[in-house]
Amino acid sequence: MLVQLLFQIIFLFLPIISLPISKPNCLSSCGNVSIPFPFGIGSNCYLNDSFAVDCMYDHKPFLRSINLEVLNITIPDLAIRVNHPVLNSCLSNESTLLENTPYLFSDRNRFASVACDNFAILSSNNSSLCGCLSICDESQSFEMGNCFGVKCCQTTIPTKLKSYKTSYNMLKQRQKCKYAFLVDLDLFSTSNISAEDVQISNKSQFY
Numbered sequence: 001m002l003v004q005l006l007f008q009i010i011f012l013f014l015p016i017i018s019l020p021i022s023k024p025n026c027l028s029s030c031g032n033v034s035i036p037f038p039f040g041i042g043s044n045c046y047l048n049d050s051f052a053v054d055c056m057y058d059h060k061p062f063l064r065s066i067n068l069e070v071l072n073i074t075i076p077d078l079a080i081r082v083n084h085p086v087l088n089s090c091l092s093n094e095s096t097l098l099e100n101t102p103y104l105f106s107d108r109n110r111f112a113s114v115a116c117d118n119f120a121i122l123s124s125n126n127s128s129l130c131g132c133l134s135i136c137d138e139s140q141s142f143e144m145g146n147c148f149g150v151k152c153c154q155t156t157i158p159t160k161l162k163s164y165k166t167s168y169n170m171l172k173q174r175q176k177c178k179y180a181f182l183v184d185l186d187l188f189s190t191s192n193i194s195a196e197d198v199q200i201s202n203k204s205q206f207y
């Protein structure tokens with residue numbers, strides 16, 4: 001449950017005609033998630049393929065064009081919240097690509113990294129865009145609400161981001177796998193996630 005929170009990031013979709021409800025004769029929700037137009041479940045229910053939602057057998061909605069689980073759609077903000085895997089330097093340093101979609105990574109997200117004595121960098125299109133430094137002090141415990149440079153660091157991100165890569169510059173040779181993720185700003189203050197939870201989240205195939 002806690003681990004799942006870690007993956008929550010917000011995409012914005014480009015402003016287009018949208019309604020606070022589903023099209024007539026279309027499913028209005030999947031599990032606990034409302035699916036308003038331009039999103040839709042089933043042919044003729046969504047505006048175009050970018051907004052097609054599949055309601056899986058376990059009542060979890062997936063956005064077909066990017067294959068990520070949808071957690072919430074907020075039409076007034078043109079925002080959708082999705083589960084996105086934590087990037088683990090031992091497995092992958094590359095985010096989901098939004099280049100051919102109407103989506104952007106919202107700047108309501110923060111870029112965060114869980115690592116020791118490391119400078120984590122977010123880059124896109126071969127340019128470094130932001131980064132943060134985390135040191136480690138064995139005596140200090142860490143939780144998400146306390147992500148200020150010890151075991152965990154965070155920073156704001158540029159607007160209009162469509163994809164990103166992470167890279168890591170170790171100050172000392174320490175642990176092998178390092179972690180980075182975008183996370184909804186609100187979750188920093190409301191969740192209590194430990195560094196260990198992030199490492200467990202290695203099992204990123206949560207869905």
Ligand SMILES: *[C@@H]1O[C@H](CO)[C@@H](O)[C@H](O)[C@H]1NC(C)=O
Pocket residue numbers: 031032058059060
């Ligand atoms: C819907 O919400 C209820 C109450 O929060 C929860 O118990 C249930 O598991 C949720 N169902 C799905 C499919 O997420």
Ligand SMILES: *[C@@H]1O[C@H](CO)[C@@H](O)[C@H](O)[C@H]1NC(C)=O
Pocket residue numbers: 032033071072073074
């Ligand atoms: C979705 O977001 C809206 C607006 O932020 C909020 O009121 C609602 O509780 C959220 N629903 C879920 C299932 O998180």
Ligand SMILES: *[C@@H]1O[C@H](CO)[C@@H](O)[C@H](O)[C@H]1NC(C)=O
Pocket residue numbers: 014016047048049050100101102
């Ligand atoms: C769907 O419509 C939106 C808004 O007009 C557009 O940005 C997007 O490229 C379209 N997607 C497809 C697959 O045509």
Ligand SMILES: *[C@@H]1O[C@H](CO)[C@@H](O)[C@H](O)[C@H]1NC(C)=O
Pocket residue numbers: 125
């Ligand atoms: C990527 O970088 C190249 C060269 O710096 C630039 O011409 C191009 O417009 C950039 N593309 C995007 C999508 O930012």
Ligand SMILES: *[C@@H]1O[C@H](CO)[C@@H](O)[C@H](O)[C@H]1NC(C)=O
Pocket residue numbers: 125126
């Ligand atoms: C980044 O640079 C490498 C090597 O110069 C090049 O092969 C690659 O296509 C570039 N990527 C982008 C997104 O511009």
Ligand SMILES: *[C@@H]1O[C@H](CO)[C@@H](O)[C@H](O)[C@H]1NC(C)=O
Pocket residue numbers: 089090091092093166167168169
């Ligand atoms: C991720 O980047 C780090 C250095 O920045 C590198 O050591 C590691 O091998 C990369 N991981 C993958 C899966 O490419």
Ligand SMILES: *[C@@H]1O[C@H](CO)[C@@H](O)[C@H](O)[C@H]1NC(C)=O
Pocket residue numbers: 143192
């Ligand atoms: C967060 O979790 C840690 C360890 O589980 C605990 O010691 C700490 O009191 C918790 N903090 C809050 C604000 O709940």
Ligand SMILES: *[C@@H]1O[C@H](CO)[C@@H](O)[C@H](O)[C@H]1NC(C)=O
Pocket residue numbers: 090091177199202203
């Ligand atoms: C993460 O997963 C990979 C591949 O499944 C595994 O080799 C690695 O040991 C795991 N790391 C941790 C910290 O569990």
